[in-house]
Amino acid sequence: xxxxxxxxxxxxxxxxxxxxxxxxxxxxxxxxxxxxxxxxxxxxxxxxxxxxxxxxxxxxxxxxxxxxxxxxxxxxxxxxxxxxxxxxxxxxxxxxxxxxxxxxxxxxxxxxxxxxxxxxxxxxxxxxxxxxxxxxxxxxxxxxxxxxxxxxxxxxxxxxx
Numbered sequence: 001x002x003x004x005x006x007x008x009x010x011x012x013x014x015x016x017x018x019x020x021x022x023x024x025x026x027x028x029x030x031x032x033x034x035x036x037x038x039x040x041x042x043x044x045x046x047x048x049x050x051x052x053x054x055x056x057x058x059x060x061x062x063x064x065x066x067x068x069x070x071x072x073x074x075x076x077x078x079x080x081x082x083x084x085x086x087x088x089x090x091x092x093x094x095x096x097x098x099x100x101x102x103x104x105x106x107x108x109x110x111x112x113x114x115x116x117x118x119x120x121x122x123x124x125x126x127x128x129x130x131x132x133x134x135x136x137x138x139x140x141x142x143x144x145x146x147x148x149x150x151x152x153x154x155x156x157x158x159x160x161x
Contacts, residue, residue, distance in 0.1 A: 050157035056119040059094025099134035115148035
């Protein structure tokens with residue numbers, strides 16, 4: 001009789017302990033989510049069309065002047081974008097991270113870092129959204145940037161359709 005009573009009491013104690021542990025874990029999770037900053041994810045909605053009047057670099061790729069379409073790659077958590085020529089003959093992938101404009105852009109635009117006569121795609125912003133994408137700096141841009149003075153060039157873009 002004592003063994004049955006002890007086993008029931010022990011089982012109830014284990015159930016209560018397990019419930020308290022789960023409740024504590026849940027409360028810790030809620031607390032963590034509450035104090036963690038919520039990140040704004042950069043997002044270009046749809047495809048951007050742009051005419052770039054100069055040769056440039058996007059990530060590790062060197063691309064000629066021309067008309068391009070830029071879009072976020074599906075299933076990349078908005079961290080990889082694709083730029084392709086309008087005729088589809090040239091394309092490149094490049095990695096991005098979140099960027100925030102100093103003010104809300106009045107139009108969609110691409111911003112290029114310029115070192116001498118070399119242009120590197122640096123940021124992309126969608127009209128009316130201060131949250132954009134900054135292109136991860138390539139090793140080549142770092143090397144060129146160490147030897148030259150940086151300037152910026154802005155190129156307007158628009159949505160297809």
